[in-house]
Amino acid sequence: MAKKIVVIGAGIIGASIAYHLSANGADVTVIEKSAPASGATATSFAWINANFAETPEFFALRTASIAAWQILEKEIDHADFKVRWGGSLSWGDGNAEQAGHAKALTELGYVIKIIDPTEFSALEPTIRPPEGDCLHALDEGAIDPVSATRVLLQAAAGHGARMVYGCGIDQLLMQNSRVTGVATPFGEIAADEVVVAAGVWSHDLAAQAGVGLPMDNSHSIIVRTTQAKPLISRVILSPDVHFRQDLDGSVIFAESFSGGEICGDPSNSAAKILKLLRHRVPDLGRIEIENIYVGNRPIPADGFPVIGRASGAQGLYLATMHSGITLAPIVGKLATNEILNGADDEMLAPYRLSRFQ
Numbered sequence: 001m002a003k004k005i006v007v008i009g010a011g012i013i014g015a016s017i018a019y020h021l022s023a024n025g026a027d028v029t030v031i032e033k034s035a036p037a038s039g040a041t042a043t044s045f046a047w048i049n050a051n052f053a054e055t056p057e058f059f060a061l062r063t064a065s066i067a068a069w070q071i072l073e074k075e076i077d078h079a080d081f082k083v084r085w086g087g088s089l090s091w092g093d094g095n096a097e098q099a100g101h102a103k104a105l106t107e108l109g110y111v112i113k114i115i116d117p118t119e120f121s122a123l124e125p126t127i128r129p130p131e132g133d134c135l136h137a138l139d140e141g142a143i144d145p146v147s148a149t150r151v152l153l154q155a156a157a158g159h160g161a162r163m164v165y166g167c168g169i170d171q172l173l174m175q176n177s178r179v180t181g182v183a184t185p186f187g188e189i190a191a192d193e194v195v196v197a198a199g200v201w202s203h204d205l206a207a208q209a210g211v212g213l214p215m216d217n218s219h220s221i222i223v224r225t226t227q228a229k230p231l232i233s234r235v236i237l238s239p240d241v242h243f244r245q246d247l248d249g250s251v252i253f254a255e256s257f258s259g260g261e262i263c264g265d266p267s268n269s270a271a272k273i274l275k276l277l278r279h280r281v282p283d284l285g286r287i288e289i290e291n292i293y294v295g296n297r298p299i300p301a302d303g304f305p306v307i308g309r310a311s312g313a314q315g316l317y318l319a320t321m322h323s324g325i326t327l328a329p330i331v332g333k334l335a336t337n338e339i340l341n342g343a344d345d346e347m348l349a350p351y352r353l354s355r356f357q
């Protein structure tokens with residue numbers, strides 16, 4: 001009989017896990033308190049990369065996920081599930097630091113080149129080039145995270161998964177120290193395993209099972225403009241503004257890819273950064289700010305993901321992390337193997353909750 005799994009949360013992580021579980025024959029129900037992709041996923045810069053990985057193991061997980069994105073894109077084959085590949089262009093740390101960063105990544109097997117302003121302009125003719133060299137990381141990309149999440153959920157539904165939106169989990173059901181399902185305002189749903197992919201809310205759900213999940217979340221803002229003509233092909237990380245253009249023409253920008261500090265009225269910060277963006281891309285024309293997103297980044301206390309079964313609460317699988325857009329495909333794949341086949345994946349070993357205990 002198919003294993004019955006409840007996935008709490010329809011952000012990109014819950015969507016990817018639900019997709020991989022249902023594609024592998026599980027009986028999946030996704031429960032989302034609000035709408036799909038309405039948490040951190042909706043407010044993400046959505047840069048897919050392994051450019052900043054604090055350990056070789058984390059670098060390996062991130063590069064495996066870049067490869068998994070390529071496979072998933074082909075497998076899903078949907079117009080709204082397209083990564084904009086082409087890499088990133090970054091500068092600002094000084095030549096010695098840039099060269100050191102490129103060398104360290106190259107030694108790990110990353111494809112990254114140092115290019116001069118003329119080469120930059122050949123790649124991005126409408127962007128004011130840096131004064132000196134910059135880094136071109138070739139294998140990176142970006143995606144519209146909301147469309148991608150919706151398409152993954154549709155694909156999961158195509159494999160028989162049930163979606164319940166607008167319905168929060170009130171309580172995890174427990175028998176002795178085992179999680180046996182969830183209680184919703186409309187009744188109980190039994191499960192062989194419950195996956196908590198609830199972003200910043202994961203801490204509260206885990207606590208219901210007596211599991212401590214230390215988090216250090218942080219708020220930041222990302223801005224989306226109205227649609228512009230095609231101007232920007234890659235993810236651009238300049239010293240004062242990070243930006244990229246979606247396939248629909250809108251430009252996504254912030255002080256930094258992981259968002260900007262919020263000091264006072266977010267619209268003032270957004271207007272200030274738009275000025276910097278206009279300086280960097282003079283042809284932007286009449287675009288306006290369409291939305292300012294205040295996101296809350298789900299960050300486990302040491303900055304690394306928490307993925308796997310929680311010791312002390314059988315039947316509970318946690319998947320909470322920052323860089324979730326980059327990591328969603330590999331996490332969906334590896335978590336599915338662990339949940340359905342009892343595997344203990346070496347690649348996920350550094351991310352067990354037990355490291356905090």
Ligand SMILES: Cc1cc2nc3c(=O)[nH]c(=O)nc-3n(C[C@H](O)[C@H](O)[C@H](O)COP(=O)(O)OP(=O)(O)OC[C@H]3O[C@@H](n4cnc5c(N)ncnc54)[C@H](O)[C@@H]3O)c2cc1C
Nearest residue numbers: 009011012013033039040041044047169199259295324326
């Ligand atoms: C400003 C910003 C920039 C970022 N930039 C990048 C980037 O460039 N690259 C990258 O890889 N990552 C980036 N990230 C991180 C990435 O967006 C997140 O790691 C990812 O979106 C997390 O996805 P998630 O599915 O775990 O969480 P979420 O998207 O938050 O989804 C969790 C869902 O769970 C639901 N939920 C919560 N509690 C319950 C409950 N009790 N019952 C039912 N449903 C519940 C919520 O409603 C929500 O929809 C960025 C994040 C932010 C905020």
